[in-house]
Amino acid sequence: MKNRRKFIKLSAAMGAGAFLPLQFCSPKKESDTLSEAVLSASTGILDNFGLQLYSVKENMAEDPVATIKAVAGYGYTQIEGFDGGKGIFWGMKNTEFKSLTDDLGLSFIASHANTYENLEKQAEEAAAIGMKYLINPWVGPQKSMDDFKRINDDFNKQGEICKQYGIKFAYHNHGYTFVDLDGQIPHDYLLENTDPELVEFEMDTYWVYTAGKDPVEYIKKYPNRFTLGHVKDKSGDLEFSEPNGSTIIGTGIMDFPTILRAGMDNGMKYFIVEQERFEGTTPMEAAEKNAAFMKSLVF
Template identity: 70%
Template sequence: MNNRRKFIQLSAAMGMGAFLPLQFCSPKTKENEEEETLVLATEGTLSAFGIQLYSVKENMAENAAETIKSIAGYGYNQIEGFDGGKGIFWGMKNTEFKKLTDDLGLDFVSSHSNTFKDLEKNAAEAGEIGMKYLINPYVGPQKSMDDFKRIAEEFNKQGEICKKNGVKFAYHNHGYTFVELDGQIPHDYLMENTDPELVDFELDLYWVYTAGYDPIKYMEKYPNRFKLGHIKDKESGIDIAEPNGSTLIGTGVIDFASILKTAKDTGMEYFIVEQERFVDISPMEAAEKNATYMKSFKF
């Protein structure tokens, strides 16, 4: 997620990289929009969906409890958290946060967290209240594949710690893991060198698209590894590689009907709305409109 490094600092030695356009993208076209209409008319609805609270981070910083109450009123039935400086429970005890979400009919599915810090404590508290996942959201571009090899080893260790505490570990991608490094695609290496029993992945469709890859082909390449997904759209008319281009879901270029059907078919279980850029609309208004889209979405 953009600017997440403000909250997650994993290494002072991380290099910087570019988001390079590659190939095999699935933007909407007249043909697949017609196919989307057919799909929407003939298949089932998405019964459960959530929101990454980073989408409303300013509101969370002002009043986390009231923000979450509003989110529940929009029709979300799941939430995914992040550490905004007060911990993943926003200054509350884990059980207090759990009661808040339960009373609102929300399933606190997962949270982004610096899994290189206080993992034992966070995993124990997450497991205690029945959370499904702790997710590492950012490791940053690396200088060599040796760095990603060390990260894969660390992810396996972190997965063991999470499993011991009754919660699962996952990694959320950005675009940098899809940029070739030392003749390899780092994300492929992470997928192929982490233990599926210990490490799952959260596929951010927007960043895969921005990196120039087709999310459908990537999910088909690694079935049952992407248990969570960030549902985020990209505004039309801007360069594919532009990182700051998210928009209201359903108004951009990403073909959700085809992508989310493939996601379901290849093992994705949690569908998490995220928006990071707002034009002529507030984050909370966008969250409400995105919920409306998700409630009406059909496969």
Template identity: 65%
Template sequence: MNKRRKFLKLGAAFTAGSFLPLQFCSSPKSESETAVVEEAVKESVKEKLESFGIQLYSVKGDMAENAQEAIKKIAGYGYNQIEGFDGGKGIFWGMKNTDFKAFTEDLGLDFVASHANVFENTEKLAAEAGEIGMKYLIAPYVGPQESMEDWKKMADRFNKVGEICKSNGLRFAYHNHGYTFEEQEGQMPQDFLLENTDPELVDFELDIYWAVTAGADPEKYFEKYKNRFRLCHVKDREKGAPAGEHNASTVLGTGTIDYSKVLRTAKDNGMDYFIVEQEKFSGVTPMEAAEKNAAYLKALEI
């Protein structure tokens, strides 16, 4: 945060204080009163996201048809970051890594991360990603494991991939689905992975939609595991969707997740990258949804 923004936020806080009820203006007599004052000040200094991106899988059909044209459209909607995926042509979509970087950079897009099969050709993938200044390689799916011993082996694999990424100047992260929030042998796999991977080597990308779908509270995870979640998928959940229903994503702002609140907590606890993702489309094309989602995040105050 730059000095001007800090000054503006500080000024807003003092201004907010001048409008607080008189009982909050004297020295608080209890922790609960202190919490009320802090919450009132926090509410008065909301801000907009300076940067946000999109997971290109959200427009996977357009990417398969013509990746470069799809990315050009994305750039026109107001995104300034992209997160890639391997659509069969590699994460650089048939281009040399440096050429893909130049192409996206010319459009004003920062290619910050990509989902990829991080367990194959790891050294080559990490070297190419690091060469062009990518921040993350992300494991998008590992599937449910049969036992907690298998989750321990997975945590060890994550650490090894993390070492390779670190040696190439970038980070490794794991993106969850709902299965890591389903208790197994008396433990929660998501918590186990957080607690059995090296914070120096492994970060996490919380797919907020999947956490909510599984019945988990994203804000509690951000607070309990501060600075472990550095990226998130911002994906809304349809109103009226049955509990546990997997295929229920919708345009941001039309669903049930209070992103103003959730993303504020995320940012306060170390979140760096806010990535739109949508997989179900009702009444809109994927590109139309991408445009609406960008407009939502541009206007959102957290």
């Protein structure tokens, strides 16, 4: 698979060379030009992408080890976890979980977690095995902007705790932070008032889009703040406002080549597949199909 993808990159670069201005075709720099073209083409292919394990939560509850092994076989190179009731390491020690993922060639880059409880312990254990992020996935709709201002302060404090242990803190959005509240958009407030050195953001592209906002515009408006992204497509067969409307990536209405290109150009480093609704397929089958889409995507 890796050889096939290298071939795709080289072929794309060779094809792009036919359209290079003449000044880039000078014999004295031919090897340099090809290298630059290959590098340019390669930025449009994702060598590494992950799966949010919540997408296969039932399978994780039954047999987390077998599920993670299957996910690795689909071509994912990264996983993002969640707390399914047994902690983010699924009843294993952090070092045991790392051994499992390492043996499968997977990077356990991040996990959704309750950052309001036992954060010090979680941060210490996560950092000890080389995880990059602990992510707050939910604060819920609030009654006023004053509530979000308090949450803003909480995030800065939680980010400071994570930093002390050598790991990063991020917040994952749902749609409610993109809905006007007291004349403000809460997510804008969080982006503009959290400390960039302490708080990063994971953009759930589906929820931004479902809230009526443009993910690309947000990525460009706040460069380097959305360092992680959920790749989750939206079905065109349902009402646009339907909250539970995700579908297999590439079969919905979201323009992921454009979204991911904007992400790569503006500081997004991790691209994590997520799907929560399954029609005519199983979560594991969907995970496999989503991996195939991500491997074939060129943008």
